[in-house]
Structure formats: structure tokens, C-alpha cells
Amino acid sequence: MRVWAVANQKGGVGKTTSSIALAGLLAEAGKRVVVVDLDPHGSMTSYFGYDPDRLEHSVYDLFLHKGSVPAGLPGQLLLSTSHEHISLLPSSTALATLERQSPGQSGLGLVIAKSLAQLWQDFDYAVIDSPPLLGVLMVNALAASQQLVIPVQTEHLAVKGLERMVNTLAMINRSRKQALPFTIVPTLFDRRTQASLSTLRVVRDKFPQEIWQGYIPVDTRLRDASRAGLTPSQFDGKSRGVVAYRALLKHLLAAQLVAQVA
Numbered sequence: 001m002r003v004w005a006v007a008n009q010k011g012g013v014g015k016t017t018s019s020i021a022l023a024g025l026l027a028e029a030g031k032r033v034v035v036v037d038l039d040p041h042g043s044m045t046s047y048f049g050y051d052p053d054r055l056e057h058s059v060y061d062l063f064l065h066k067g068s069v070p071a072g073l074p075g076q077l078l079l080s081t082s083h084e085h086i087s088l089l090p091s092s093t094a095l096a097t098l099e100r101q102s103p104g105q106s107g108l109g110l111v112i113a114k115s116l117a118q119l120w121q122d123f124d125y126a127v128i129d130s131p132p133l134l135g136v137l138m139v140n141a142l143a144a145s146q147q148l149v150i151p152v153q154t155e156h157l158a159v160k161g162l163e164r165m166v167n168t169l170a171m172i173n174r175s176r177k178q179a180l181p182f183t184i185v186p187t188l189f190d191r192r193t194q195a196s197l198s199t200l201r202v203v204r205d206k207f208p209q210e211i212w213q214g215y216i217p218v219d220t221r222l223r224d225a226s227r228a229g230l231t232p233s234q235f236d237g238k239s240r241g242v243v244a245y246r247a248l249l250k251h252l253l254a255a256q257l258v259a260q261v262a
């Protein structure tokens with residue numbers, strides 16, 4: 001299994017859309033994918049038609065055992081989605097209470113890594129949708145992953161959020177055996193606006209090695225796919241957004257291959 005996390009310390013940048021779009025394209029290629037919703041808002045869970053306020057069991061259950069994960073529990077929590085090759089580890093609003101509970105509890109930062117280890121043979125990829133703030137949930141996402149995708153909305157305020165995220169990653173990397181590679185993905189790009197054009201230039205200048213040279217355009221078909229509960233490629237495989245995500249996936253898979261060879 002390869003584990004990818006999608007994270008940014010700023011909300012509204014397209015994290016959930018990016019997570020589901022990439023998962024959908026991997027599934028379209030015949031890969032078995034588990035998507036993990038670590039955001040207490042439960043956007044990914046809602047996307048696939050489940051109510052995070054009403055779910056009796058969720059990924060929150062994994063954190064209730066003092067850092068250990070009972071055998072078989074991750075598999076019991078899996079839910080089906082609109083795509084036969086994608087399974088969901090759903091979120092619930094109870095996740096929001098974890099930050100208050102975590103002080104004094106050791107081992108909580110590796111719960112998701114331990115959980116995915118139990119699913120290692122069942123899936124080819126895991127894609128983690130991370131919450132937009134630094135805490136035990138984002139630490140779990142980064143600790144479990146082998147590749148980080150950082151969506152960045154192409155507007156001026158997003159650059160500060162990106163800088164915070166990169167600083168957070170540097171801090172996390174100090175406790176990892178191997179630095180976590182990351183790819184910056186410009187999102188919600190509108191070539192008609194000066195804000196999008198100038199922000200894209202700034203981010204490319206600041207992070208020339210880490211930024212993907214493409215971008216995800218504003219595309220109403222992505223929102224329509226969300227409303228339908230389908231992955232973007234299921235809903236409209238030829239839309240501008242899906243074409244862009246397909247190019248992004250090709251880039252990520254090529255980078256993954258290089259990392260494996262190295």
C-alpha cells in the first residue's frame with residue numbers, strides 16, 4: 001500500500017476535492033483505494049452520502065484505545081462508496097474532541113499508521129483527507145503518509161497558509177526517519193483574475209522544486225460531482241478539472257517511482 005496525505009493549514013483550498021479526485025482516478029485504473037476522513041467537519045464522509053453527525057462508528061473509534069488499535073477494528077469501520085474500488089474510513093464530529101483528550105496520552109500520533117498497517121494487504125492506496133489545523137489528527141496524517149499533497153488556492157492569503165504548512169512539515173520531519181516528500185498543487189485557478197495569476201507566480205518563485213507545474217482550474221463540474229456523490233471522473237471524465245487531476249496523478253506516480261528507485 002502507498003499512503004498519500006492531502007493537507008494544508010488553511011481551509012477552503014480544495015483538499016477534499018483533491019483527495020476524492022485522486023482516489024477516483026486511482027480506482028479507475030483498477031487500484032483498490034481506502035480514503036480516510038480525518039477532518040471533524042466530515043466533508044469527505046458527507047460527499048459519499050453519510051452524515052458525520054449520525055454515524056454510530058467512525059475513525060474516532062480508532063483513538064479510544066490509548067494509542068493501540070485492536071485487531072480487526074479498522075476493517076470493521078469501512079463503508080462502501082459510489083465506486084466499487086473505493087472504501088471509506090468515515091469521520092464523525094466526535095473527532096473535534098480529540099485535541100482536548102490527547103494531552104497526557106502517549107502514542108496517539110501513530111494511530112492511523114497502525115490502523116493502515118492492518119489494511120496493508122487489502123488496498124493498493126490510502127488517501128488521507130487531513131483537517132486544516134495542526135493537532136493530533138494532522139500529525140497522524142503526516143506520520144502515516146509517504147507522500148504529501150498540499151493544495152493551495154491561487155489567492156493572496158493562501159501563500160501565508162502554505163508557508164505555515166511547510167514549517168509544520170519541517171517540524172514533523174525532525175521526528176521521522178525519512179523526510180516526507182511533498183508536492184504543492186495550485187487549485188481554484190482562474191486565469192481571468194490577476195489574483196490567481198500573481199499568486200501562481202509567487203508560489204512558483206518561492207517553491208520552484210516542490211510545486212507541480214500545472215494547476216487545477218475552477219470547474220463547476222467538480223461541484224456538480226460532489227452534489228451527485230460521485231468521484232469527479234465518474235461524473236464527467238472529460239471535464240477540465242478531471243483532465244487536470246489526471247495530469248497531477250501522472251506527476252505523482254512518476255515522483256513515486258523515482259523515490260522508490262532512489
